Amino acid sequence: MERSQLLQVVQDLVTDEVVVPVMSAIKGWARIPEHFFWCTAMGYGSSVALGLALAQPERKVIVLDGDGSLLMNLGSLVTIAGLQPRNLIHIVLENGLYELPGSIPVPGRGAFSLPEMARAAGLEKIREYDEVGAFERGLLSMLKEEGPFFAVAQVAPSAGEGLPKMTLVDMSRKLERALSPG
C-alpha cells in the first residue's frame, strides 16, 4: 500500500488518541492532530510512545515507526513486552529504506522479519498488513481492543510528499497543552 493511504486511514480514525509519527510518517498530513509528536531521533519513537502510554493510560497511543529506526532500538520491544501497556499500538511502516535522508536501502532488507523479532521479544498481539482495507479493519480493532499491539505494514517507497510547516518546537508545545490537565 502507499504510505499516504495508510496515513489517510489513521487520520480518518483517530479522535483523542496520541499519534507519534517517526521520520517519513510525518509526510502528507492534511492537518496535524491535537495530540501529535513527530519523533526524529532514530529508534526512539517506540520509547517515546511507551512513556506517553504509561503517563496517559486511559488514552490510546499510536506510534507510526520506521523500519530503519526500529532496528536501531530493538530493545524497546523487550521493554514494551515486559511492561505490557494495554493502550499502545506500535505500527512499523516497512519500506526497506532509510527514506527521509535519500532512500538508502536498509541493510539486510528482505532477510529479516520484524514480526518474528517482536514475537521473540515477548510480544503476543502481532499483526501484518500489506493492503489498505485490511489495515483499516486492523486499526479499527486495535483501537477497540487491549494491547500492546505490534503491527508491520508494508508500504511502497514514495517521493514528493511535503514535510509540515509547523516546527518541532511548536508541535511539542501543542502536545503539551493538549495533554495538560484542565
Ligand SMILES: Cc1ncc(C[n+]2csc(CCOP(=O)(O)OP(=O)(O)O)c2C)c(N)n1
Ligand atoms: C540517531 C539518528 N541517526 C541518524 C539520523 C538521520 N536520519 C534521519 S531519517 C533517517 C532514516 C530513517 O529511516 P526509517 O526509520 O526507515 O524511516 P523512513 O525515512 O524510511 O520513513 C536517518 C538515517 C537521525 N535522525 N537520528
